[in-house]
Amino acid sequence: MSYFQHHVFFCCNQRNPGDTCCNDHKAAEMQAYAKDRIRALGLKGRGKIRINKAGCLDRCDEGPVLVVYPDAVWYTYIDKEDIDEIIESHLVKGQIVERLKLEG
Amino acid sequence: MSYFQHHVFFCCNQRNPGDTCCNDHKAAEMQAYAKDRIRALGLKGRGKIRINKAGCLDRCDEGPVLVVYPDAVWYTYIDKEDIDEIIESHLVKGQIVERLKLEG
Numbered sequence: 261m262s263y264f265q266h267h268v269f270f271c272c273n274q275r276n277p278g279d280t281c282c283n284d285h286k287a288a289e290m291q292a293y294a295k296d297r298i299r300a301l302g303l304k305g306r307g308k309i310r311i312n313k314a315g316c317l318d319r320c321d322e323g324p325v326l327v328v329y330p331d332a333v334w335y336t337y338i339d340k341e342d343i344d345e346i347i348e349s350h351l352v353k354g355q356i357v358e359r360l361k362l363e364g
Numbered sequence: 365m366s367y368f369q370h371h372v373f374f375c376c377n378q379r380n381p382g383d384t385c386c387n388d389h390k391a392a393e394m395q396a397y398a399k400d401r402i403r404a405l406g407l408k409g410r411g412k413i414r415i416n417k418a419g420c421l422d423r424c425d426e427g428p429v430l431v432v433y434p435d436a437v438w439y440t441y442i443d444k445e446d447i448d449e450i451i452e453s454h455l456v457k458g459q460i461v462e463r464l465k466l467e468g
Contacts, residue, residue, distance in 0.1 A: 312418050312421065313419040327371070329434055
């Protein structure tokens with residue numbers, strides 16, 4: 261049993277202007293949104309879900325990216341609708357969102 | 365197969381003075397040390413190891429903490445010798461360091 265059932269890390273790295281980076285795609289805003297949604301759903305905490313910021317996850321060209329552990333499932337996303345789908349499908353029901361899933 | 369064989373997140377959160385937090389225990393310094401060691405060992409990259417900073421992992425009272433995914437093994441540590449042992453035992457050989465391991 262994992263300490264968190266789903267532990268989600270958003271790449272929130274900010275690189276220099278001109279370099280591709282997740283934070284140019286609203287990563288910090290989307291992380292805050294996901295965190296608020298999980299709290300509102302009563303799913304925050306030990307044995308449940310944790311939404312974290314992380315430094316550069318080194319998949320810059322595929323960004324913005326997040327990873328769900330211990331599942332080791334990587335996603336990209338564009339907007340709050342995508343985040344809602346990841347929450348409602350993967351985090352709540354355990355069903356991977358294939359259309360947003362990255363390889364590996 | 366996970367994108368990273370071992371994906372390590374150091375809690376590097378800095379709370380207000382008086383509040384217990386990982387960054388009061390050299391978390392950022394230890395993360396930088398681990399990252400340098402993994403690079404020097406030629407273990408950095410896809411299919412191998414990634415060392416990341418993270419926001420608050422919400423185990424403040426047990427800190428400083430790090431977590432190794434997808435294994436979902438949590439550790440505390442004090443100094444570079446502890447980090448070296450986690451690298452050489454867990455990350456290189458896949459053997460959990462029981463004396464530093466946290467529950468869950």
